[in-house]
Amino acid sequence: MVRTPYGAVRGAYEDGVAVFRGIPYAAPPFGPNRFRPPVPPEPWHGVRDALTFGPTPPKPPYSEAFAQYLSDPVVPGDDCLNLNVWTPEPGPGARLPVLVWLHGGALTRGSSSVPVYDGRTFARDGVVCVSINYRLGVEGYGLFPDAPANAGLRDQLAALRWVREAIEAFGGDPDRITLAGQSAGAISIGALVAAPQAQGLFRRAVLQSGAPEAADRDKVRRMVRRMAARLRIPATAEAFAAVDRELLLRTQAEVGRLSSPVLGGPAFGIVVDGDLVPRDPLQALVDGGAAPGAELLMGWTRDEYRLWLVPGGLLERVDRLGAVALAGAMARCHAGHEVPRGYRALRPDAGTAEIVGQMVTDHLLRRPLHRLADARPGTSYVYEFAWPSRLPGLGACHALELGFVFDSGDVPESAKLAGRGAPQELADAMHAAWVRFATEGDPGWEPWDPRHPVRVFGEGEPYTAHGPRDAELALWTAAPAPATPPGAAPVLPPADASPARATEPRSVVRLLRRSGVRRH
Numbered sequence: 001m002v003r004t005p006y007g008a009v010r011g012a013y014e015d016g017v018a019v020f021r022g023i024p025y026a027a028p029p030f031g032p033n034r035f036r037p038p039v040p041p042e043p044w045h046g047v048r049d050a051l052t053f054g055p056t057p058p059k060p061p062y063s064e065a066f067a068q069y070l071s072d073p074v075v076p077g078d079d080c081l082n083l084n085v086w087t088p089e090p091g092p093g094a095r096l097p098v099l100v101w102l103h104g105g106a107l108t109r110g111s112s113s114v115p116v117y118d119g120r121t122f123a124r125d126g127v128v129c130v131s132i133n134y135r136l137g138v139e140g141y142g143l144f145p146d147a148p149a150n151a152g153l154r155d156q157l158a159a160l161r162w163v164r165e166a167i168e169a170f171g172g173d174p175d176r177i178t179l180a181g182q183s184a185g186a187i188s189i190g191a192l193v194a195a196p197q198a199q200g201l202f203r204r205a206v207l208q209s210g211a212p213e214a215a216d217r218d219k220v221r222r223m224v225r226r227m228a229a230r231l232r233i234p235a236t237a238e239a240f241a242a243v244d245r246e247l248l249l250r251t252q253a254e255v256g257r258l259s260s261p262v263l264g265g266p267a268f269g270i271v272v273d274g275d276l277v278p279r280d281p282l283q284a285l286v287d288g289g290a291a292p293g294a295e296l297l298m299g300w301t302r303d304e305y306r307l308w309l310v311p312g313g314l315l316e317r318v319d320r321l322g323a324v325a326l327a328g329a330m331a332r333c334h335a336g337h338e339v340p341r342g343y344r345a346l347r348p349d350a351g352t353a354e355i356v357g358q359m360v361t362d363h364l365l366r367r368p369l370h371r372l373a374d375a376r377p378g379t380s381y382v383y384e385f386a387w388p389s390r391l392p393g394l395g396a397c398h399a400l401e402l403g404f405v406f407d408s409g410d411v412p413e414s415a416k417l418a419g420r421g422a423p424q425e426l427a428d429a430m431h432a433a434w435v436r437f438a439t440e441g442d443p444g445w446e447p448w449d450p451r452h453p454v455r456v457f458g459e460g461e462p463y464t465a466h467g468p469r470d471a472e473l474a475l476w477t478a479a480p481a482p483a484t485p486p487g488a489a490p491v492l493p494p495a496d497a498s499p500a501r502a503t504e505p506r507s508v509v510r511l512l513r514r515s516g517v518r519r520h
Contacts, residue, residue: 002090004166007044011090012051017123018090020170022054025162026081026155029057029135035147035237038081038158053113054082057136058245060253065312070399071413072105073113080410081155083162086113086119087171094171097178099438100163100202101131104210107268108137108256108302116414121407125435128172132159132471134188137252138227138240141268143220147237149273156188157276160201178438180204182402186298188209191270192289195279198208199343201292204441206434207298208405209398210369212281215269223266226255262308262318262360264332282368285377295441296376299383299436299454300365303395305357310393318353325487329356333363335476342475358472366469367476373448381437381446384468387426387457390419396458404457407431429462 001010004023011020026038033039055077062070089096099122103110112131119129132155134140148154158464163294164174179189179202190212192198193205221235228235231243240248272279284290309315318325326340333339333513343355350358373380385401394400394417403414404427413423433455435442445455445464452467 001047002169004025004169005162006041008047010047010051011085012033015120016088017120018087018170019120019270020050020085020087022079022082022084023048023050024079024082025132025159028153029081030078033239035139035142035144035151037148037151037154041079041081052363053084053111054133056111057079057081057133058249059078059105059109059111060249060413063257063312069307069311069394069418071114071116072150073111073115074107075111075113079153080133081135081158082112083130083159084119085167085170086123086129086273088123088126088128090169091171092453094167095176096126096128096171097176097439098128098130098163098167098172098174099178099180099434100160101129101361102134102179102181102185102188103131104181105136106154107141107184107188107270110136110184114413115411116209116402116406116408118406118408118411120134121193121431122435125431127435127438128167128170130159130163130167130172132156132214134159137268140249141220141238141270142224142237143217143271144224144235144237148275149271150191150276153188153191153270153276154222156192157195157198157265160192160198162379164201175203176438177202180208180434180438181206181210181395182208182399183210186453187213187270190285191277191281193294193296194279194284195276196278196290197276199291202294204295204437205291205297206437207296207369209300209304209365210300211365212285212372213270213368214272214277214280214282215267217271219266220269220271223255226266227251231257240424260308262305262329262332262357263362264328264497282372285372288375294379295437296372296380297383297437297443298369298372298380299385300361301396301398301400302384302386302458303357303388304361304365304398305353306393307398307400309353309357310397315353315393319351320355322352323384325352325356329359333359334366335359335363339475343472346471361471362472362476367473370452370469370473373452377448377450379441381455382444382448382453383433383447383457384465385430385444386456388459389417390421391417401430401457403427404430406435426457426462430457433462456461 011018023039027041041480056075057080110132135152181189186207187210189205225235233239259267275355386396388395403409407423407427437443446453454465
């Protein structure tokens with residue numbers, strides 16, 4: 001039994017680790033709390049059982065194509081702003097390092113109950129692990145004129161405040177908190193590390209396959225307005241709060257079904273709101289004014305794009321689109337002609353999908369993470385995950401490293417993405433690096449410097465390479481895109497592109513629809 005700020009909870013020992021699941025850190029975000037900032041939960045009397053995962057926030061299911069690779073359990077109920085704690089030594093005297101995990105899922109899917117995120121291995125190795133749920137999709141990141149923005153990010157901040165106040169009772173050290181997350185979770189961590197309101201709530205951070213960013217407000221508004229048009233209601237929080245949750249989820253899924261990191265399109269995201277996010281998080285961190293002493297561990301997988309393109313055969317469709325797909329990628333990345341030509345020269349045997357996928361990955365992840373590391377030499381550590389999945393076509397795709405970071409390859413959900421026979425020695429090495437970083441602030445290889453050291457986790461022993469992505473990233477600075485005024489369409493197609501295919505970024509989805517992606 002452990003006492004929290006709102007009441008006592010009872011967990012259970014599992015394989016020598018004390019586990020507490022489903023602890024509320026905020027009140028249910030429904031009724032008068034819907035689309036509002038989180039509020040504290042009602043205190044309870046007696047001892048509350050914390051033996052099972054709590055309810056998950058409303059979210060649409062993955063499509064059949066993605067569900068074969070990714071698990072996303074649903075736990076019904078309203079009390080979805082909850083968290084879980086794994087600790088080897090519950091009690092105020094242990095003062096162990098703490099790792100707080102934020103799940104990914106494009107801010108529309110995922111939860112802390114995904115089996116791959118089992119925190120027992122971190123606790124086994126002396127780190128208190130906390131994983132949290134937060135509002136998703138339109139409930140968490142819709143942009144309305146009558147409600148504060150970034151409700152899901154505000155949930156995360158409330159959870160961090162709970163951890164800071166309560167974690168000592170679970171054996172954790174409130175002065176040694178590491179934030180860690182993947183994909184949308186990493187983007188969220190970037191925003192929190194840069195947020196003035198979150199300063200003092202963490203000591204270091206891990207960003208896996210996600211860079212600090214602020215979404216275009218118009219892009220988020222378009223998502224909300226398209227949902228409102230389908231529902232035939234005003235685009236206000238008051239009107240959305242009156243809609244049945246399941247209908248809202250179906251509408252959200254329909255409107256966002258063709259959006260992806262590669263294709264672009266309307267999507268939810270963290271926006272500059274003048275309050276919790278006063279400015280672009282990446283710029284705030286690069287300028288050095290935000291979290292100046294925080295150590296950062298960050299990186300990517302070698303073939304991020306393959307999880308976005310392989311399910312459902314989209315990889316082959318992009319290959320067939322050829323120059324049309326390249327024009328779309330140039331628009332998506334605001335790149336001039338020289339960039340895809342440079343990628344072709346560096347990868348002469350690559351198909352169009354690989355060129356497009358690597359361009360978009362560099363634009364969204366590697367370029368901003370390089371920029372962030374360059375601004376924080378000596379306290380930044382960079383990795384690349386390069387082990388290829390045993391499943392056909394996936395390569396070292398987005399999210400594949402998660403089972404290795406958590407050393408959870410023994411759960412069936414890890415094999416859905418990795419296949420059978422994932423090497424335990426790679427999980428041992430990667431998990432140990434994360435444990436060491438959470439404990440000491442040093443994952444075990446040299447920090448970032450002008451030589452650009454990158455720790456590569458792939459086949460065989462991990463090794464350090466210097467500047468393994470510098471050739472590709474140099475293309476962007478050597479051949480910048482033509483300058484265009486705000487809102488103008490960039491100059492896009494090479495000479496062999498189909499006529500009338502020039503497009504500004506918001507039109508990429510329409511372009512691909514006309515080219516046959518609608519059938520996918």
